[in-house]
Amino acid sequence: MKTVWFVYIGNNSYRDVVFYAYTDVNKYLAENNIPIRLIFHHPRVRAGENAENMPEKDIILESKPGFTITINTGKGKVVAYPLEGILDVLYGWLVKTRHEVQEIYEMHQIEPDDEIPDTVIGVVSFPLVTRNPYLDFYEKFLGIQKKVSGLNIIAVSVSPFYHPNKLKFSNRIFKAILHELGHAFGLDHCSENCVMNPPSTIEEWDSRVPDFCPKCFLELKRNVEWKENKRDNTSLQRGEEDRESSSKDA
Ligand SMILES: [Zn+2]
Numbered sequence: 001m002k003t004v005w006f007v008y009i010g011n012n013s014y015r016d017v018v019f020y021a022y023t024d025v026n027k028y029l030a031e032n033n034i035p036i037r038l039i040f041h042h043p044r045v046r047a048g049e050n051a052e053n054m055p056e057k058d059i060i061l062e063s064k065p066g067f068t069i070t071i072n073t074g075k076g077k078v079v080a081y082p083l084e085g086i087l088d089v090l091y092g093w094l095v096k097t098r099h100e101v102q103e104i105y106e107m108h109q110i111e112p113d114d115e116i117p118d119t120v121i122g123v124v125s126f127p128l129v130t131r132n133p134y135l136d137f138y139e140k141f142l143g144i145q146k147k148v149s150g151l152n153i154i155a156v157s158v159s160p161f162y163h164p165n166k167l168k169f170s171n172r173i174f175k176a177i178l179h180e181l182g183h184a185f186g187l188d189h190c191s192e193n194c195v196m197n198p199p200s201t202i203e204e205w206d207s208r209v210p211d212f213c214p215k216c217f218l219e220l221k222r223n224v225e226w227k228e229n230k231r232d233n234t235s236l237q238r239g240e241e242d243r244e245s246s247s248k249d250a
């Protein structure tokens, strides 16, 4: 089984909708015999001046001057976070958490069935934009992925998917998570009625089936099983997979 960490960073008002989408994704994976599971992780960090005496809190994004970006949209000004900053926060969290889990395993001499996750999906409540002036990211719907030394960092903003109907809102997020999982396991974009077909409008996204097309589905299954077998056969050669840092618009 491949496990993928799933963290939510943002305000409480979207938390339940994100959690529904997360639950639906795991249900979908189980029902379709895809050996991947998301693990909801409450990212806890201590923050503040008297950090040791402070209660643990959710990940807090530093609001240093210049960290947020204000953009003008058709609907007025929107405060957004640079996705490069979010990817850095998630990368730091993934490295630290993998290390902590490893230490716990060693301390208690645990031999887990599943490898420690090398992938994190970070779902954020606020809009993400890029500082790269050549990418008009705010207009795009889906997330962004970055690979650093074999670790896979994925950030998705729920803000473009907002709908006052919670079911509709969570269905849009469900498809976006499947889309990003598809990329994490090697799928490219597709032109069928499929979650791997990126939309140009939100209406288009609503019209997509909440599923992979048969071709993408088979490819996903093959890729996950291949990863699992590779782990069993060549667990000593893991360094080989390391790549230069690369990110792609997803
Ligand atoms: Zn497809």
Ligand SMILES: [Zn+2]
Residues within 6 Å of the ligand: 142, 179, 183, 189, 198, 249, 250
């Ligand atoms: Zn994509």
